[in-house]
Amino acid sequence: MTAFTAGLADINLDESRAPRSGAEAAGMKSASSSIYDMAATLSGRGELWNWGMYDPGLAAEIEARLPGFTDFGTDGFSEQLYYLALRDLPDGLDGCADRTVLEVGCGTGEGLNFLSRLVPGARMTGLDLSPKAVARAEATLARGETLRFVQGDAEKLPFEDSSVDVLINIESSHTYPDLGRFLHEAARVLRPGGTLSHIDVFTRQRLRTMRGITEEMPQLKWITDHDVSAEVRAAVRRRMAPGSRFRRTLDRQRMNPLVRTIATHSQILMFGGMFAGYRPPSSVKVLSRLGLVPWMSGLPMESYRHQVAVRV
Structure with a gap:
């Protein structure tokens, strides 16, 4: 975990735009x-791995398409990010029907499974670096050509040139050592006229790196860049509030008070707490002094954005 955290800091705080390679x-x-x-082994069925967003209008649109979608096992915030990924494309959500959709960084596939229910007829493939996440997705969610999952590297996509209509990438690319390589791979596998829907959280330096890379890539024409930071912060705050589904789920688990305090604090930090202005309670401060938990951790993320590009 330490090596990964150090690597994340290195690529997201670097001013040089230099890609990481080799060892x-x-x-x-x-x-x-x-x-x-490890996350794929420990997470529960239906859990989506992103910070989520809260927009009452989007939630109402999803409810109209999938009535009761938040009634069982979800607060609906992570689903709203997935919905946004397709809804704000030039042809909209319905324009993805009968298209080939690829998600790079799909985790255990729950987000793509959600989208497959919204877009009948689409052929959806999820790719992830984690073999266990992909194995779990294939075992529990795959449905022939409608929804399938493959293991692979975002910087070396195992797909033919011009074979994908829509590529989505949600809260994943900030972990890629070579962001430029991923964007070039996305352009390679997209058909002319195909779209890239990119959603992620950015440090100031990483956003500058991405903009520098995209300015030098004539294959992709960027048509929108929307800052959705306010909606993401709203979701994080609601998810972590007392009485939320997240809190109730933790409360149902058999933990002593100390373990529950540590688990709650760790989950809040993992799912955007710092970005949303989280301040730990005094009990966590005491535990931090004892070396049991970090007081605060993470990167100085400044914005959360949805960017769309068209393959020229």
Whole structure:
């Protein structure tokens, strides 16, 4: 975990825009794969791995398409990010029907499974670096050509040129050692006229790096860049508030008070707490002084953005 955290800080705070390669990149990818292998083993059915967003209008649109979608096992915030990924494309959500959709960084596939229910007829593939996440997705969610999952590297996509209509990437690329390589791979596999829907959280330096890379890539024409930071912060605050589904789930688990305090604090930090202005309670401060938990951790993320590009 320490090596991965150090690698994240290195690529997200670097001012030079230099891609990481060789042993450095391989080490970071290995650490990332191991962490998400463990997460795939420990996470529950239906859990989506992103910070989520809260927009009442989007929630109402989803409810109209999938009535009761938040009634069982979800607060709906992570689903709203997935919905946004397709809804704000030039042809909209319905324009993805009968298209080939690829998610790079799909985790255990729950987000793509959600989208497959919204877009009948689409052929969806999820790719992830974690072998266990992909194995779990294939075992529990795959449905022939409608929804399938493959293991692979975002910087070396195992797909033919011009074979994908829509590529989505949600809260994943900030972990890639070579962001430029991923964007070039996305452009390679997209058909002319195909779209890239990219959603992620950015440090000031990483956003500058991405903009510098995209300015030098004529293959992709960027048509929108929306800052959704306010909506993401709203979701994080609601998810972590007393009485939320997240809190109730933790409360149902058999933990002593000390373990519950540590688990709650760790989960809040992992799912955007710092970005949303989280301040730990005094009990965590005491535990931090004892070396049991970090007081605060993470990167100085400044914005959360949805960016869309068209393959020229």
